[in-house]
Each structure stands twice: as C-alpha cells, then as structure tokens.
Amino acid sequence: MPIYKELVFQLSADEFSNGAGPAAARVVKHLADGKFYCEVEIVVRGISTPDHAHDSPEAARTAIIQYWDACERLLQEPGVATFQRSLNC
Numbered sequence: 110m111p112i113y114k115e116l117v118f119q120l121s122a123d124e125f126s127n128g129a130g131p132a133a134a135r136v137v138k139h140l141a142d143g144k145f146y147c148e149v150e151i152v153v154r155g156i157s158t159p160d161h162a163h164d165s166p167e168a169a170r171t172a173i174i175q176y177w178d179a180c181e182r183l184l185q186e187p188g189v190a191t192f193q194r195s196l197n198c
Contacts, residue, residue: 113140117166122177125192127184132177132192136169145169151192153180 114137123131134149144162147169152158156179159172180192 114138114146115140117145118170120170120173125177125181125184132180134173134177136166136173138166147173147176149173149176153183153192156180156183 117136117138119133119135121131121133125132132149132151134147136145137148138145139162142162144164145166145168146162147159149158156176159169159176163169163172
C-alpha cells in the first residue's frame with residue numbers, strides 16, 4: 110500500500126566542514142497518521158538520521174538542524190568521510 114505524504118517545507122544548508130555539502134532535507138506529513146517526518150538527502154556515517162515521527166513541523170525542523178549540527182561536529186574531526194547520498198529519499 111502506498112504511503113501518501115504532503116510536503117510541508119524544504120531546508121538546505123551549505124559550507125559544511127571537510128568540503129561536504131550542500132545538504133537538503135524536507136519535512137513531510139504522512140497523511141495516514143498525521144505525523145511529521147524528516148527526509149534527509151545526505152548522511153554522515155556514525156550519525157543517526159532523524160527518522161522518527163514528530164508531532165509538529167517545528168519539531169521536525171529542529172531535528173533536521175540538530176542532525177546537521179551533529180554532522181558538522183563529526184566532519185570537523187580528522188579522517189572523517191564527507192556526506193553520502195541517503196537511500197531513503
């Protein structure tokens with residue numbers, strides 16, 4: 110059965126350390142449960158993506174920004190790979 114989603118908003122970020130970026134993400138509302146989910150287009154190995162349900166679009170937006178902040182901290186460490194494309198988008 111298909112999962113129906115509504116795009117709530119899209120975010121982007123650039124100029125990450127280690128030459129990574131730009132990054133894009135979006136918040137979608139699943140029509141079946143009314144919850145808000147984050148979809149990130151890039152991942153950094155070792156950082157969990159914000160893939161759980163949120164009660165508001167603002168909470169989902171905050172989760173994306175916190176995720177990108179965690180990625181940036183890891184990208185600043187020596188020997189860490191850059192972003193990789195996510196398979197869930």
